[in-house]
Amino acid sequence: MSDHEEQPANRLRKELPAEVPPSPSASGDGDPGEARPERSGLTGRQRLLKGLWPPRLTRAQLIVALLLFGLGFGLAVQVASNSDSDSALRGARQEDLVRILDELDDRTQRLEDEKQGLEKQRDELENSSDQAEEARKQTLEKERQLGILAGTVAAQGPGITVTIEDTKGTVEADMLLDAIQELRAAGAEAIQVNGVRVVAGTYLADADNSVSVDGNKINAPYRFQVIGEPQDLEPALNIPGGVVQTLEKEQATVTVERSSKIVVDALRAAERPDYARSSSQ
Amino acid sequence: MIAVLGLVVGVVVGLLVRPEVPAAVEPYLPIAVVAALDAVFGGLRAMLDGIFDDKVFVVSFLSNVVVAALIVFLGDKLGVGAQLSTGVVVVLGIRIFSNAAAIRRHVFRA
Numbered sequence: 001m002s003d004h005e006e007q008p009a010n011r012l013r014k015e016l017p018a019e020v021p022p023s024p025s026a027s028g029d030g031d032p033g034e035a036r037p038e039r040s041g042l043t044g045r046q047r048l049l050k051g052l053w054p055p056r057l058t059r060a061q062l063i064v065a066l067l068l069f070g071l072g073f074g075l076a077v078q079v080a081s082n083s084d085s086d087s088a089l090r091g092a093r094q095e096d097l098v099r100i101l102d103e104l105d106d107r108t109q110r111l112e113d114e115k116q117g118l119e120k121q122r123d124e125l126e127n128s129s130d131q132a133e134e135a136r137k138q139t140l141e142k143e144r145q146l147g148i149l150a151g152t153v154a155a156q157g158p159g160i161t162v163t164i165e166d167t168k169g170t171v172e173a174d175m176l177l178d179a180i181q182e183l184r185a186a187g188a189e190a191i192q193v194n195g196v197r198v199v200a201g202t203y204l205a206d207a208d209n210s211v212s213v214d215g216n217k218i219n220a221p222y223r224f225q226v227i228g229e230p231q232d233l234e235p236a237l238n239i240p241g242g243v244v245q246t247l248e249k250e251q252a253t254v255t256v257e258r259s260s261k262i263v264v265d266a267l268r269a270a271e272r273p274d275y276a277r278s279s280s281q
Numbered sequence: 282m283i284a285v286l287g288l289v290v291g292v293v294v295g296l297l298v299r300p301e302v303p304a305a306v307e308p309y310l311p312i313a314v315v316a317a318l319d320a321v322f323g324g325l326r327a328m329l330d331g332i333f334d335d336k337v338f339v340v341s342f343l344s345n346v347v348v349a350a351l352i353v354f355l356g357d358k359l360g361v362g363a364q365l366s367t368g369v370v371v372v373l374g375i376r377i378f379s380n381a382a383a384i385r386r387h388v389f390r391a
Contacts, residue, residue, distance in 0.1 A: 043387070044330065045329075048329055061335075064283075064284040064287070064324070065283045068285075068321065072290070072295060073292070074313060075291075075318075077295045077299070077300060093308070093357075
């Protein structure tokens with residue numbers, strides 16, 4: 001390779017680096033290169049300075065400059081291309097590339113697995129939130145239905161209006177209770193009488209010349225607004241020996257009107273039971 | 282002096298131009314650079330020794346580069362490219378170190 005250690009005179013290959021300090025004795029061909037400085041009377045340092053200054057424009061200098069230009073160029077190009085991050089793989093050998101590719105495949109696989117797991121989790125969460133939403137809707141719906149039964153919400157729908165005129169004052173609480181029970185048996189879903197909502201716990205009592213419903217005195221005429229199937233409710237009142245006939249026997253007049261829209265808007269406060277607690281959950 | 286200027290200009294041009302290294306040359310460039318560095322250090326040492334000869338320098342420079350590239354090429358063909366280039370770099374590194382030691386002895390007398 002570099003043969004500058006060669007002695008130009010005899011072209012014998014010199015031994016590799018002479019690590020021993022330059023010996024003053026120039027005898028033999030053991031260290032001819034090192035012996036020269038003494039002979040020419042110049043030290044290496046002086047020769048270096050002389051070579052550097054003044055610049056000499058010789059053919060040798062130009063050729064060496066050309067070669068060094070090539071070296072500097074290659075060095076810079078290599079350093080630049082190595083420091084480019086995107087071309088980090090360019091100089092890599094085939095086996096390295098294969099290994100890197102394998103690692104990337106493994107990594108891709110791992111990430112894919114992770115992605116699937118996360119997607120599954122996401123689906124589960126979405127499902128559960130859907131289910132929660134559905135349960136909430138059902139609960140709301142149930143609350144409305146129960147509210148109609150408990151009288152805490154207003155209701156509207158087809159039904160009948162029953163008006164009982166009691167000019168003689170003969171109608172008593174038990175007759176109205178009979179009417180209510182008959183209506184319930186016929187499928188009445190919401191009932192109010194003279195602005196009082198009739199619910200499960202409603203009681204009726206006689207109160208001098210009139211009737212009290214849940215403690216609210218109501219006077220004739222008694223006006224029942226009932227939501228239910230009109231075709232069921234009306235015949236239930238009109239059956240022979242039924243509510244209407246019994247009342248008419250007592251000199252009261254009863255009118256039953258079907259309507260496609262009855263509004264039951266009398267409300268009742270929801271009362272929290274003192275002792276009974278829900279046993280479901 | 283001109284030679285040092287040549288080196289500096291080469292580095293500057295290489296950094297400024299940033300040429301695309303052809304794929305065929307790519308594996309050999311780093312080894313060639315190291316081999317050329319070895320030749321340059323050898324030349325510097327020869328100059329300090331007073332035995333510098335430009336013809337020898339040119340031949341050794343070029344042959345260094347060619348042989349280094351050839352070894353890597355051969356190694357790639359034999360499937361031991363990585364190991365051979367490591368070996369070449371190690372050998373050249375040792376030579377550069379020993380040349381640098383000789384230069385140091387000349388320049389600093391130590």
